[in-house]
Amino acid sequence: MAGSTADYFRRDQERGVTAPDLSKDCGFSDHVVRARGKRTRFTSVSLDKTKIDDFGPALYLALRSAMTTDGHSLIEHSDLVAALRTSAASSDKAERVKAVQAIRYAQRRKEGLIDWRFNLEGIERRDYVLFGYNQIQKYFSRV
């Protein structure tokens, strides 16, 4: 969905947006159904202000132009659903099971994803979460 300027939102804690776990590399299905835990290298956002409140009540707007300028990528809702449909036909059985549920969840939540592309060179693995937390706040504004 090239050229989209739709706003994406997320509800989270008052003190800031929850950090991604940049050490946890996974596919879209794993992230959407939380198969590998609550946090991965992706951050969930939604076209609907009311749909994503996993971590708290405070409303944030994703500043998409700032994040894309800095090399991060926003996976549009329609692209995410299309990718999940592709996963549902993958050769991996477990991936297919997760993908069919992920399609439903992503559609219900009108979900898109932010794929963070930070340069982690020189950062200790144990510091990834703190680093991620400090880095991502500037890409969200409180609404």
Added chain:
Amino acid sequence: MDALFSCRNCIHNSAQTPLIGRGSGFCLMHKSVLKQPGRTTCKYLARKDMPFFVVDEGVKEHAYEYASFSTIVDMPTSESLNQTLYSEKHAWLTGTYDALTQILAHSYKIRPTWVFVESMAGGADGRRLLAHSSLVRRFMTNCGTWRSSYRLALSVVQEVSQPPVFATSDLLDGTTADEAEWDVLFARLSCIQEYGFHSGLDELMWATDHVNGALVTLDLNGARQELEKKSPEWIEQVIRHANDNGAFFPDRPQFEDLEYQEID
């Protein structure tokens, strides 16, 4: 809060999901009323929406996060919550009486447990069907074998295509009956998939692959029709497998005469 890790999505709180079942729930693990099931959890969470063998990493991580608590926990505050015993009197006095919650809260009095589990089969009530599939999964997980569960699993397979009925008061605000039906359908399929895992029946373990794409396009009618076709085939597979392994109603001892290990 992440609803997928809340008591609403746990098989031990059998009759609710993030979309189904207003008000309090009841946890069969902690034997406690769940006053706010959408914001509580514990380290024993067993997800209702997916078979355990594809989400085990996330569930284990969750268990470690709450390992230092022996109780139910309020997720936003990480506060330990005391057990709240079920009181029928309180339910009537507060206008919160719910027949299904009542029977679940009293289920520990019914022995053997499998009699209670199979008594939840049949009918069309969506919450009851949801509870049935959750209870079968609890029983299977606790016994750790398909041998004591094949009869219970058969009833879930037989009913898997039958559409559930919901009263408006069964659903959380903004939830449609179709969305709620998907929750029930995935809970039932997860139950069948877990039976497939325990029994080693590959087609059942990957049952979602056999709905001919209806899950991908979210075609509820299509899913029902495909499952209606698959149900007799899966029943035959379960019976053949049980027969081949000498477990299908063996002459001695009769299954119905056995006192199986209790699950709670």
